[in-house]
Every structure is written in structure tokens, then in C-alpha cells.
Amino acid sequence: MVFVTSFKNWFKRNLVVIAGLLTLAYLLLPNVVVTVFSFNKPNGRFNYEWQQFSTDAWKDPCGVAGLCGSLSLSLQIALWATLGATALGTAIAFALVRYRFRARGAINSLIFLPMAMPEVVMAASLLTLFLNMGAQLGFWTILIAHIMFCLSFVVTAVKARVMSMDPRLEQAAQDLYAGPFQTFLRVTLPIAAPGIAAGALLAFALSFDDFIITNFNAGSTVTFPMFVWGSAQRGTPVQINVIGTAMFVIAVLFVLASMVIGNRRNRRKA
Amino acid sequence: MTTNTTKNQTDGGGDVRLAGISKTYGSFTAVHPLDLTVPQGSFFALLGASGCGKTTTLRMIAGLEEPSGGTVHLGDQDVTALPPYKRPVNTVFQSYALFPHLDIYENVAFGLRRRGIKSVKKQVGEMLDLVQLGEQARKKPHQLSGGQQQRVAVARALINHPKVLLLDEPLGALDLKLRRQMQLELKRIQTEVGITFVHVTHDQEEAMTMADQVAVMNAGRVEQLGAPADLYENPRTTFVANFLGTSNLVEAEVDSRSGDDVVVKAAGDKLVLPGARCSAPAKTGGKVLVGVRPEKISLTHADDAGAIPEGRNRITGRIANTSFIGVSTQYVVDCAACPEFEVYAQNIDRDPRLAPGAEVVLHWSPAHTFGLDADQSVLAGTMGDAGVAEGEAA
């Protein structure tokens, strides 16, 4: 009896923890499946049912025609889109925080709207533009589209950082004989760097994983998400799971490593 | 050190001269046209409650704020149009504004590097020694205590040998004990380097302890300028009388003049004050505010009134409240002329009869009395004055 009551109390106190962990499990379950099925040896074209353990796919990740080509294309597009969106977005963020100018409200809406728009609407309307202009769909149209929808996210990330920056730091730099350019280079930029990095990382992730907008504006060019989409119709090679698992592991290791380095640096300084 | 001081004094170019300088934001005037000269090598304080325009004035000297009118001269050079990075002036910012991404060494070296000086090692090392932070050179600002950060801010500005060092509430973020210590420390550094310091503060005690000259500001104007003792003894406005220490202000009517003295009447009591210490026009029948500092007043029990020497101003009243402070006892006395007369008496021989309810005579030397224009608020500059309350509380 006592045991039951105390268990009840324990359960009540930790209800939120249990619910939270269940949600976490729901979030991670597909990744577990992806990982497990990267060691599968399916019968037939689709990799949906477990057959037998095999490391074939891990030994030959590029063994499917077009897979690694699409991966490298996606990486290239993500890289250029990140560069473009970060440069344009950072400039806008600085202008918004640091200066007064006309049409501020209109500009704020123009930046907010792409984030409040279903992707399919942006994708469809951009396609009508390209069709009307007679543009050749491919690498360049994808890149243009990606810079467009990543831009707003970069602006938001950088703006938050620049806004929290003490304006007296720049005044102090000016007071200490740094001209406008030196002030920007030596003080503003280094302090805004974490915000810019966060924006860039977000842009990279969004661009790399984008499907809907790419689907409309790619023509016959195949990015990695497009490859996966196509394979869902034709047959899913195990290599897709290998790539998915590898990206997950690399991401987690990367974050853990940067945390460990950060911790160690802090400890040494303290 | 001495060579530096003499050299600057001989070239005579170290004065800060503000001529008709003003600042308006839309319809709000932060600083009314203002003339002010800060002599070379002095420790000058701008004192006032928050929002009185003292920081704006400082920022106009630094070049961080563009004046709406008037000019700023450093010595013979008109610097009004110069951006901050071209002015030979450096600032210790409120809450320091140390660069969080640079270590202490690089913070201090910042100004030298921007001016293209390659070998900064020796100078930075010596400057860090001056502020006793040699050990901390490679730490980041957030790893330092408030007092250490404050010293870095001073070092970072001083290393550039500015003609003027501007300090914007530099001690505001420190606790009381550290603040006292840093006041002495700053004063020592100033005497040592001989550079002109312009110090903005809302703390009247800080201004009086440190500065050679104090300008008391109120609502965008300089109310009075002078040495601390002069301001304290001869306030010319009720704001200065109340903001610097405490004053008892009594409304009175001018009765007559006898020689250099003015005789006034306050609720039946006759008071005398030197005409030279009356900043108001003393026409017979006119109103004046008569003031006296609480520590100048002696307190005698009504039974001993006969023993009070002739020629002293005297007012009778009843003790309303006493508080024992240690070195002194503070009395609040109810008088006909003034409901809450404050008296501070040194605790030498305490008269046990001076308890609440006791009838007393307050008396003081006419020489310690001052007169002010009666057209001003008696409460200006006190805690009851909304503008001051915030500054006092900080």
C-alpha cells in the first residue's frame, strides 16, 4: 500500500519528465529506424522491411547511380546559398537595427512574409516567374530560390544578436581612435559573429534539406532530397539510409566536439 | 610625471572650453546653451540628478553627440566638427563598455593599435601595473570583478595620453566600500598623470571628495559653479542648497538694513545675515529665503536661554524627533517659522533634557546664514523633488 502511494507520488512529480522523454523517443524513433535499416539487405527494390544484417551499403555508399552526384550538388548549392543569404541578410539586419530610414514597416513585412508563407506558394509563384521569363530551370534557379527563402531567417538571427549588443562598445571604439571601418572590423563584426554564424548554419541546413521549392524550380536537376523523393517512387536503395545515418552521426559528433572544446577553453581560462 | 605636467601647463592648450553649447532632441532641450571652461590639469565634476544633461554635455565633449549649437574647444583647437576618433579625448564609459571579445591586454592596447603604434608591449605592461592588473592581462573582461573592470576602463583610456579624460558615472556600478576606495584611487591617478579629468556623477559626496571644481547641473543648465567648499557654504539657489548636503530654508520678509547686514523677520523672529551672502535682491518688505546648514546650529534648552551670547540668530521651537548617529545626534525641531528644522549636534556633552517634547532655542552666528531668492521652490533638489529622487536612490 505504502509502496503504491509512493509510486503514485513519484509518478505525479515526474509526469512531465516522462511525457517529455516519450516525445523525445517519438522524435528519435525514425532516426533509429534509418540507422538500423542502413544494415539491411532488402529483397527487392524497397528498403521497408527487415531481411538480414549486411554492411554492403556501408562499404559502397556511392554504389547507386546518381546518389553521390546529387549529394555533392546539394552541398554546393547549400554552400553558395549560405554565402549569398548570409551576406545579404547580415547587411539588412545591420541596417534595420542601426539606422533610421523610410519604409521601415514595408521592409519588415517583406522580410517576415517569406517565413509566413507555405513553401508551396513561394515555389509555385517563383516557377511562374521563371516560366514567364523563359529561364532555364536548373542549378541557378535553385540557388536563386534558396537564397530567397534563407534570407529572412538570416536576418532574424543576426538582428537578434545585433540588437542585444551594447551601442557603447562601438562608441568606445570610436573614442579609442577607430574610424567607422575599423570599428566595424574590430568590434562590431567580432561581437555579431555568433549571430551571423547561427544564421549561416540555419541557412545551410534549410538549403541542404529543402525539397518543395527545389521540386518546383529544379527542372531536371537532381539534388539529394530530389533523389530521395524519386527513389520513394522507383525503389529506395539502402545507401540512402547510410548517408542519412552518417549525416546524423557527424552532426552529433561535431556539436559534442565543439562543446568539449568550449568547456575546456573556459576551464583553462577561469 | 612632473615633466609631463609642466609641459602641458606651459603649452597652455589643455583647457576645455564650451561656448554656447546646446543639445535638443525634437522639442526637448537636454542642454540649454552653456558656457563652461575646464582649466588644464584640474579635476572637474559635473554633478546633477539623472536627466539633468550632464552626460549629454560629456558626450558632446567626447564627440559622441553632435551639439545642436555652440562650439567645443580643446586649447586653441576647435574640435566641434571632429568625429570622436579624431579627438584627443578619451572616455571611461558608464558600465565600462569593455570589449567582451578581447582580453584585458588587447582592450588596453586598442587605442594605441588603432593609431598605428606597433610596439605596445611596454606601454600596456606599465599601464596595467599602474592600475595593479598586471596578472590579469590575458583574462577576458567578464572574468574580472566590477572594481577590476573599472580599472581596465581607466587604463584603456589613459594609455592614449588624452588631453582630457572623461568619466561617465565611472563608480556607479560599484558597492559603497569599493566606491570610496576607487575615489581615492582615481584622485591619486589624476594627480600622478596631471591630465584634466571631467567626471560626471549624481553623487554629491563623490563630487565634493574628488573634484577641484564642481558644476551643479539641473534641467539642462548649470546652476552654480565653484570649489566644493564654496558651493556648500554659499549656495546661490535652493537646488544647490538642498542637493549638496542639507539646508534649513525659512521664508522671511526683509525688515531693514544695518550696515552690511540685512535684517529679516520670520514668523516673529528677527534674523540677521550678511548682505554679501544674500543672492536675492534685499528690498525692504520683499521676500527672501533664509538658509542655514544643520551643523552650524547650536541647541540650548529653553531654561538656559539666558546663557546664549548676544548677536546670534535665534529661533524657539520644540524637539519633534531625535536620532542618534554615533558621531552626532540629529534633531528635528518644530518651529513657528519652519515646521521641520534640522540640527546636527556633535556628541561631546549630551544634555539629557534634549528629548522629544523639550522646548529649545536654536541659535547660530549670522555669518553662517545665507539668503536666497524666494521665487524658487523650497523643495528643489530634495528627495521630495521628483527629478532628484531617482538620482539619490541610485
Place this chain on the structure above:
Amino acid sequence: MSTLTEAPPPLTPAAPEQTPPRKRGRWTPYWLLLPGILWLVVFFAAPMVYQASTSVQTGSLEEGYKVTWHFVTYWDAVSEYWPQFLRSVAYAASATVLCLLLGYPLAYLIAFRAGRWRNLIMILVIAPFFTSFLIRTLAWKTILADGGPVVGALNTLHVLDVTSWLGWTSGDRVLATPLAVVCGLTYNFLPFMILPLYTSLERIDGRLHEAAGDLYAKPSTVFRKVTFPLSMPGVVSGTLLTFIPATGDYVNASLLGSADTGMIGNVIQSQFLRVLDYPTAAALSFVLMAAILAMVTFYIRKSGTEDLV
């Protein structure tokens, strides 16, 4: 102290006639804004106009299209595809509610209860992003497979009987039913709910909970009266970040659904990329945009949080 006796290098005084550089900066904001804003105008705003014009054109691929103000396209498109519109809103709304119910405990856990595990859990929430979402969505095909452990368990517990009766599933299947689509949508957009929730929960001062407890509030009352109201900004932005993309999504409906679970995104996609009926597709897309903007504006007004914009 000897350093201070060395005279500093003289600063070159600029000619007083020179305009202060601060005034020169008047055009700086416009130069900073120009490239990015131009990009958005040309590739975001202008396409919207093109799309609006396309929607009232008539013609054919071979002969080309002309603006004929053919508004009938709207009528035809909406009357033919209103079920997909309704389905989109219903699925997206269900997914949003589920995301809130599932995401809130996890966000709360990270913000207040995780202690030294906080960073690890954060990483685990974000890390799945790095595996392409299409791969992860395909994994649900395996998880919800017919005769798989999940479906088996639901069958044994007679849950599927209830959901079939409600029309959410059909027979012994979960795949190719509305439930599978909503489950996929919920899964895909859950992090977009958790992150804003966490951000606003994390800002809440833990002492407020203690203060509320000190003032006789039960834990459940503390949550209702203090925690939840203070997390409202996160709830609002989380629901928007979930609902908006979920409404336009066609990936989950394609991969996990069937012909009967088609959403409006599926229609737009096939009209544009397969049927090549551009006016109809543009009209549908335009209606979707207008509907979303109307709903979002109403929602933001209603919830009184306009910090988002």
C-alpha cells in the same frame, strides 16, 4: 609611469570645414538594404504578382497564355478542390494541436528539469534535422507498416477499431490513412514547436514558480496561472511555425497517405508539374496564400502577440 611622460604621437587635426563623416552615413542604410531587398522584391514579391496574373489567364501551352481576366478559374478550382482545402486545414490543425501537446512537456523538461542533461537533450532535438527529412519520413513507412509491431499493438488494444470508426484509419491499416499523414506532419514539424516554446520557457525566472508556490498556489495552479501565460509568445510562434508549413505540405500526404488523403499542396504540385494547367494551379496557390494570411492575421490579433512581425 614613465610611459605617460612620453608625448603621444600627435593626432592630425582634420580641417574644420570637412563635413563630419556621421552625416555622410545618411545613405548607408539604403546601400545595406538594397541588394537583399532587391532580391526579395524580384524573387519573392514579383512572383506573387506574376502568379496573380497567371491565375486570370487563358490559353494553352502550345498557343501561349494571355491575361483575359478569366476569374472563373477561381470558381472552378475552388469548387473542384474544396475537399483538399478542408483536409489541409483539418490535418494541419490536428498536427498543430498534437505538436503543442507533445512538444510542451519536452520543452518544459529541457527548460526546468533537465539539469546537466539539458545540452544533450537539446542536441537530440536538433540533430535529426541533419538527416534529410524525406529519409526520416520514409522511415515512418517502416514503423507504421501493415502487420508491424506498432499496428499490431494498436490492433490488440482495439485502438484501431475506434480510429476506423472515426474514419481516421481503415481496417487493419494505418499507412495510407489520415492518421498516418497527421502523424507524419506532427513528427516533421514538432521541432518547430519545441524550439520557440523552449525559448520562452527558458526566459521565465525560476523564482516565479517559488513565489507562486509561496503564495499558496498548487503546482497545477502555478502552471495555469504563471508558467503557461508567460510562455504564450512561444505558444503563438510555435503554432504558427507548425500550422503554416503543415497546411502547404504535400510530402507527408504523398509518402504516407493515399489518393483519399490528398492535401491542397498535392493538387498544386500536380497541376503545376504534371497536368501543366498553370492558371488553375496559380489560382489554387493564390487562394491558399490568401487563406493562410487571413488566418494568421486573425490569430495574431486574437492572441495579442505582434512581436513576431
